[in-house]
Amino acid sequence: MERTVSPAAREQGLMFVEDAEMRPDQAMIFVYDPPERVAMWMKNTLLPLDMLFVDGRGCVVTIKE
Secondary structure: OOOOOOHHHHHHOOEOOOHHHOOOOOOOOOOOOOOOOOOOOOOOEOOOOOEEEEOOOOOEEEEEO
């Protein structure tokens, strides 16, 4: 299911979201078209995250726990 979010919602990301609010099958995906190098600021993120960085071909190139 594809869902587009506002720039403000994208900026907020998962800040202030508690573990109990996320289902195991939920994720947040940031698509950059065209692909570009990005930095993520994880301020006020209350739940543990793993971040997967995927290249333009769809291959995982980096995983950050």
